Amino acid sequence: MKKDDSTEEKILAAARKVFTAKGMAGARMQDIADEAGINKALLHYYFRNKEQLFENIFKKLSQGFWQQISQVFDSEEALFKKIESFCSMYIEKVIHNPYIPLFIMHELNQRPVNFVKKMFNDNPPNPNRLVMQIQAEVKAGNIRPIAPQQLIMNMISMCVLPFIGKPMFMSVMNVDEKTFNDLMQKRKTEVPEFIINSIKK
Amino acid sequence: MKKDDSTEEKILAAARKVFTAKGMAGARMQDIADEAGINKALLHYYFRNKEQLFENIFKKLSQGFWQQISQVFDSEEALFKKIESFCSMYIEKVIHNPYIPLFIMHELNQRPVNFVKKMFNDNPPNPNRLVMQIQAEVKAGNIRPIAPQQLIMNMISMCVLPFIGKPMFMSVMNVDEKTFNDLMQKRKTEVPEFIINSIKK
DNA sequence: GTCTATAACTCGATAGAC
DNA sequence: GTCTATCGAGTTATAGAC
Structure with a gap:
């Protein structure tokens, strides 16, 4: 499987897009999940919480x-x-x-x-x-x-x-x-x- | 009473400070109330909702x-x-x-x-x-x-x-x-x- | 790893006493 | 006009099945 197709990469790409467009405070975990084509729970499986996902991107x-x-x-x-x-x-x-x-x-x-x-x-x-x-x-x-x-x-x-x-x-x-x-x-x-x-x- | 001391003016000054520092999404009505030295309910009395208060300032x-x-x-x-x-x-x-x-x-x-x-x-x-x-x-x-x-x-x-x-x-x-x-x-x-x-x- | 369901919590907004 | 108390929607985060 190519790196870009892995779930983690899909999440990171989605998070980058949503965070940069709306900012930390304006972004919703649901938006990121939708953008990545997965559900919210998976976000927390890969990145414990919103803050950690944000820091990773930032x-x-x-x-x-x-x-x-x-x-x-x-x-x-x-x-x-x-x-x-x-x-x-x-x-x-x-x-x-x-x-x-x-x-x-x-x-x-x-x-x-x-x-x-x-x-x-x-x-x-x-x-x-x-x-x-x-x-x-x-x-x-x-x-x-x-x-x-x-x-x-x-x-x-x-x-x-x-x-x-x-x-x-x-x-x-x-x-x-x-x-x-x-x-x-x-x-x-x-x-x-x-x-x-x-x-x- | 001087205009700057009226409750409405205090709210506007507080909202300006909080909104410009945190943005619409990051600002909390509670923050604005605290900054103005009043409670949340009064904010809604003077400005129907957060959106209207924001638009006024913006x-x-x-x-x-x-x-x-x-x-x-x-x-x-x-x-x-x-x-x-x-x-x-x-x-x-x-x-x-x-x-x-x-x-x-x-x-x-x-x-x-x-x-x-x-x-x-x-x-x-x-x-x-x-x-x-x-x-x-x-x-x-x-x-x-x-x-x-x-x-x-x-x-x-x-x-x-x-x-x-x-x-x-x-x-x-x-x-x-x-x-x-x-x-x-x-x-x-x-x-x-x-x-x-x-x-x- | 991935999902559904739901708990736990935050926050904007309203009700109602004074 | 101003306050306390509380409701209800929306969000983050977790539990637990598969």
């Missing part, structure tokens, strides 16, 4: 979320190239998983501050390499002076927020689904261009 | 959210000045109401697409004036070519996302509350500077 998602970021942050690429790689990779990823960032941020805001740290206790993401790279480019006079933290926040913000605010943007800008998707596709090159134009000398 | 918040944006978007200022006004006004506002954007976006993502439109049926926000202003500046050759929608998304993204992702940024960048707040204060000038550097010729 930990996996948030670690994956940052693992991919860290890979780019730590790569050997030059700064401008790295900015391009990050934005296109990241926007592409979020196009295919539009609910994940809002889900993670909503759930993190419900929990104590050190919950994030606990989540990454084995492998905490850290942007040090990118920070030092930015500082070096500033020092070398290749880009204008800017605080690395601010630049990194700007980059992540522009990649992620349009998806989190999709319903609002669609309504306010009066665009349909297709037009919105086109705009997002274009952002894969627009955002890095915007950033590089701002920091280059 | 409508007020989301309209206020956009009303302030629209004011700046429609002002008579020149483009660069307008960008500065928007960012400093907006970041300042979110510093004092850090939960609101995440709350609004989370709730909007739970509801049908035309829920947003229904919310603004009387006074839909529209960025047309700013869009035309950007187009004019591009045409006049005062700024480099850029799609107005992309520029507007960039601006809003950089103002809002750091607050939505606060727990994550704090953990990943390893900064404490005070340092985070300092970074946000600086963003009131950093963000417009970042944008203008990118689009100016």
Whole structure:
């Protein structure tokens, strides 16, 4: 039997879908059971309770979320190239998983501050390499002076927020689904261009 | 009796606090009653049910959210000045109401697409004036070519996302509350500077 | 492992006294 | 208007048959 067909995998896929769409508080075990094509009792057989099922999903998602970021942050690429790689990779990823960032941020805001740290206790993401790279480019006079933290926040913000605010943007800008998707596709090159134009000398 | 001391006002203030922190699904009528210093039955006396109380809060918040944006978007200022006004006004506002954007976006993502439109049926926000202003500046050759929608998304993204992702940024960048707040204060000038550097010729 | 049935509990809502 | 007490629907979780 393929791994994806196992009951456990079906539950995890269903739970991921329901939790990311409705959040922990809004999700019902019944919804997850229905989505997985099984009954509620089986959920408790595989995962003792709702909390454990949630944590399983949440930990996996948030670690994956940052693992991919860290890979780019730590790569050997030059700064401008790295900015391009990050934005296109990241926007592409979020196009295919539009609910994940809002889900993670909503759930993190419900929990104590050190919950994030606990989540990454084995492998905490850290942007040090990118920070030092930015500082070096500033020092070398290749880009204008800017605080690395601010630049990194700007980059992540522009990649992620349009998806989190999709319903609002669609309504306010009066665009349909297709037009919105086109705009997002274009952002894969627009955002890095915007950033590089701002920091280059 | 001052308006703020009336029971209705106490309920609204409590509901706002609890709903924005926990979301509609996560909020309990008991939490709101406790926060307001009254009992559950009184909530139902003033607002028939949870849904009506929620809609009251949500409508007020989301309209206020956009009303302030629209004011700046429609002002008579020149483009660069307008960008500065928007960012400093907006970041300042979110510093004092850090939960609101995440709350609004989370709730909007739970509801049908035309829920947003229904919310603004009387006074839909529209960025047309700013869009035309950007187009004019591009045409006049005062700024480099850029799609107005992309520029507007960039601006809003950089103002809002750091607050939505606060727990994550704090953990990943390893900064404490005070340092985070300092970074946000600086963003009131950093963000417009970042944008203008990118689009100016 | 998977199901049905149901226990145990949470929570929104109402009844009714004051 | 405000409170206490309680109902009843909906949910998580468990028991027990297969």
